[in-house]
Amino acid sequence: MAAVLIYAAGAVALTGWLYDDAARLIGESLSWLWNASDRVLGRSLLIAPLMLGVVLALGWRQARARLAGIGALLVAAVVLQLGFSFFKNAIPAMIPYYADPALAAFDRWLHFGHDPWEIAHRLIGPGLTGAMPFVYFKLWGFFATTFPILVYATDPDAGRARRYIWLYFAAWLVVGNLLATLGASVGPVYYDRLLGSERFAGLDAALASSGFAATALGHLQDMLWARWEGGGLDLGLGISAFPSMHVALATLVALYAAERSRWLAPFGAAFLAAIFVISIYSGYHYALDAYAAIGVVWVGNRLAHRLARPKSETKLRGFAASQLLRSVR
Numbered sequence: 001m002a003a004v005l006i007y008a009a010g011a012v013a014l015t016g017w018l019y020d021d022a023a024r025l026i027g028e029s030l031s032w033l034w035n036a037s038d039r040v041l042g043r044s045l046l047i048a049p050l051m052l053g054v055v056l057a058l059g060w061r062q063a064r065a066r067l068a069g070i071g072a073l074l075v076a077a078v079v080l081q082l083g084f085s086f087f088k089n090a091i092p093a094m095i096p097y098y099a100d101p102a103l104a105a106f107d108r109w110l111h112f113g114h115d116p117w118e119i120a121h122r123l124i125g126p127g128l129t130g131a132m133p134f135v136y137f138k139l140w141g142f143f144a145t146t147f148p149i150l151v152y153a154t155d156p157d158a159g160r161a162r163r164y165i166w167l168y169f170a171a172w173l174v175v176g177n178l179l180a181t182l183g184a185s186v187g188p189v190y191y192d193r194l195l196g197s198e199r200f201a202g203l204d205a206a207l208a209s210s211g212f213a214a215t216a217l218g219h220l221q222d223m224l225w226a227r228w229e230g231g232g233l234d235l236g237l238g239i240s241a242f243p244s245m246h247v248a249l250a251t252l253v254a255l256y257a258a259e260r261s262r263w264l265a266p267f268g269a270a271f272l273a274a275i276f277v278i279s280i281y282s283g284y285h286y287a288l289d290a291y292a293a294i295g296v297v298w299v300g301n302r303l304a305h306r307l308a309r310p311k312s313e314t315k316l317r318g319f320a321a322s323q324l325l326r327s328v329r
Helices: 002-019 022-045 050-058 060-065 067-094 100-110 116-123 126-154 158-182 188-195 201-210 216-230 245-260 265-281 287-308 311-328
Strands: none
Touching: 067 126, 067 158, 100 188, 100 287, 116 201, 116 265, 126 158, 126 201, 126 216, 126 245, 126 265, 158 245, 158 287, 188 201, 188 216, 245 265, 245 287, 265 287
């Protein structure tokens, strides 16, 4: 909790310094916190029925003991979102968008001379565009705000729960802030608007003909760019492509689902696949944004798993490996 509060305070201070509008920031922060708290609490209530299963699985005493932790995670999730929104708005003020030409070129080379959005539009028919806002907004938003609460409230393995909760917070900071700043970019859908080119004119035409441009996701794209052109600060309306935070969070959900239960694994994989495809189909992201996000989260999970392993187990594995090498010799 203390780390999240320090992070949010630092993000607010940084953005206030960059935009030199402290009074407005304070007002927006209070309004945003109120709305975000209501949103996070509302989404969290959706998992309340699961608590009955938790009581049955863990027993009333253990379930009741977790109530304080759930409350702390609720507050931390709200504060995290506030800090993340401030920091995302600060990215172009720190490092102007520069990486798109390199990302677009490498993306095309990586896919044998084809832009990934073209492949996505050939695979996905226009009949599915109507469902994309629900998956990319509501379903992803549910996990984006409630994942640590869901894990903490239902997982009987305290070590695994702790590991994934730390990974959740680390993903927002590393993928959504640090790497997003280092790779400052806007994504294919804004490429031509940023650089005054026609490199992705085909994408714009495809989004219009498929009906995607008329969906809530399409309208949000226009809103984001209007905010960028207008300058200033609007929380939650920052643009950042590399790497994809949407895919990073979906990867975390998929990894956890696979580790938690073989019955949950297919649902986690399907969720990741859907977010991956929509992020490319919509032009929000290059495929490279998604690959990078998946790789960072996967590596982070392996490192966290290794660090969480008891020292005795690590030594035993090392001893077994040395004995195996001796026997081979």
